[in-house]
């Protein structure tokens with residue numbers, strides 16, 4: 001899968017002809033923006049990360065087999081997995097590359113890409129992955145201080161010794177990746193994990209307090225549309241009730257930027273930061289982790305941490321209203337949508353399609369490996385496979401056509417949706433054609449929704465009257481936008497993707513098309529030509 005491209009003569013020939021072999025490395029993965037849309041380019045073409053994130057303590061030789069078997073079952077093309085600072089730098093300045101090398105080698109054996117998660121200064125707002133030698137010196141590697149003067153279980157973004165140590169370790173990690181990964185197994189790196197602080201809104205140490213009482217940096221004012229305020233205005237004066245969270249976001253972003261910039265300077269892979277979210281419908285300060293790239297402070301992070309390519313939401317909500325709101329908040333002209341973590345619960349898998357409708361570059365449910373014994377919940381599937389199945393259905397369907405999906409999305413030709421409870425139909429507009437997606441319809445009966453909202457559908461316009469259509473637990477039909485006209489199917493081809501190309505299998509007609517195009521639990525891909533009469 002990932003071999004060097006021999007760009008010139010083979011070494012043997014070159015020796016005999018006295019020429020030097022030229023070996024071209026694979027191009028670096030990169031984020032590309034065009035016409036307001038983003039794509040992750042891998043091997044110089046749009047790529048879609050169909051991922052799964054391992055559990056936090058799964059990146060060890062003893063547990064990796066339980067990760068790979070789940071990845072295989074899921075048909076995921078990428079694994080997100082942590083790199084632990086405590087393992088990587090057991091003694092100051094001594095780096096242990098063995099685990100990284102093991103993960104890389106095994107990923108290649110399994111023909112799977114990697115997104116590596118740097119569990120550095122922050123992991124879910126705490127410093128639990130700092131090496132022991134740092135934890136034992138809290139007076140040097142400082143904690144956040146709360147309003148009453150007590151240390152909190154969270155690293156201070158003003159701790160210069162911690163920052164220097166993180167820069168040194170992260171740079172060593174990225175330098176090593178550059179040296180050992182010319183195959184580009186690693187697509188992206190996450191810098192830290194869910195940065196910020198629980199339990200207090202910001203650092204109240206004297207050093208932090210002094211900055212809080214000082215002027216807000218001009219870049220932050222501009223990014224937050226506060227350019228009109230007096231240049232000397234302090235955080236409280238500018239941001240009022242949001243002052244503490246804005247200040248902490250700036251402080252954390254400033255720290256992460258220095259780590260990210262140092263790593264990127266040695267190996268410029270796409271980098272991102274993930275966010276523990278606030279409730280997108282009502283999220284006052286104090287109700288969420290303060291300091292990370294939550295939706296209200298995205299502009300602060302963007303201007304303060306320009307070395308990060310993406311700010312990405314970890315979505316653990318399962319209701320459509322909140323899920324769709326979060327997707328829309330992180331799908332911005334200055335931010336590619338990437339979902340690096342989402343609940344692995346079966347009811348959430350369908351939102352991959354909602355995200356595809358917003359040109360997502362990757363989607364990765366959390367904790368889908370076999371290291372965890374799941375307590376059965378009432379009504380929930382019991383076997384591990386039943387738990388993985390909805391994501392596996394997605395990836396069995398989308399995996400083979402992934403390159404086409406990513407390209408069509410980058411070209412702005414694709415729309416996709418997931419079922420919302422109580423909403424039985426959705427309409428997608430393609431100029432003269434409307435594609436209607438319905439759920440729980442039988443024969444010519446009206447749609448009444450699936451018993452649980454698990455439907456999903458995707459339509460891409462290939463030509464004026466030709467569409468690529470697929471889905472699960474849904475029905476798709478086409479209608480001319482002109483109400484005086486009616487549609488007829490000219491040809492409905494069912495095919496399957498082989499080596500990335502649609503291969504014709506049969507023409508569907510009669511019962512298979514008379515009530516619309518029906519998708520169940522099995523992968524089915526159609527190319528549909530329509531006309532009017």
Ligand code: DGJ
Pocket residue numbers: 056124193194314341366
């Ligand atoms: C979000 C974090 O980023 C993950 O590492 C993990 O802790 C999950 N929450 C919850 O299990």
